[in-house]
Amino acid sequence: MVKIFLFIGSILAGLSVAGGAFASHALKDRLSDRFLEIFETGTKYQMYHALALILVALLLNSQENTPITMVGAGYAFIIGILIFSGSLYALSLTGIKWLGAIAPIGGAALIIGWLSLAIAAWGIK
Numbered sequence: 001m002v003k004i005f006l007f008i009g010s011i012l013a014g015l016s017v018a019g020g021a022f023a024s025h026a027l028k029d030r031l032s033d034r035f036l037e038i039f040e041t042g043t044k045y046q047m048y049h050a051l052a053l054i055l056v057a058l059l060l061n062s063q064e065n066t067p068i069t070m071v072g073a074g075y076a077f078i079i080g081i082l083i084f085s086g087s088l089y090a091l092s093l094t095g096i097k098w099l100g101a102i103a104p105i106g107g108a109a110l111i112i113g114w115l116s117l118a119i120a121a122w123g124i125k
Helices: 002-025 033-062 068-094 097-101 103-123
Strands: none
Touching: 002 033, 002 068, 033 068, 033 103, 068 097, 068 103, 097 103
16 A cells, blocks of 8 residues: 555646646636636645645555554545545536535545544554
């Protein structure tokens, strides 16, 4: 899991930087200020949680006994990024408003990731 989470976290962090650059250069004149703000929110949350996934990988690497909640946190962060940020990207690029209703599902996954990480941290000896 360490290698997978570290790899995915690194890729997602890099894509976040690329997405932010894409928004500030290529999308700046193509999207309304509101949709550009939505896209940028997606890139910010993607970066925050890609770094959280990297943290999970590093914590897993430092533990002899891997708490299942730590692994669950990693998966929750991946799912949350894909759903939360993905729905915001799709909403901002297409203007299809119902896509915004999907974002809270991803947000819930991100919250579950943080709660799982907190539970795992509590059990570290």
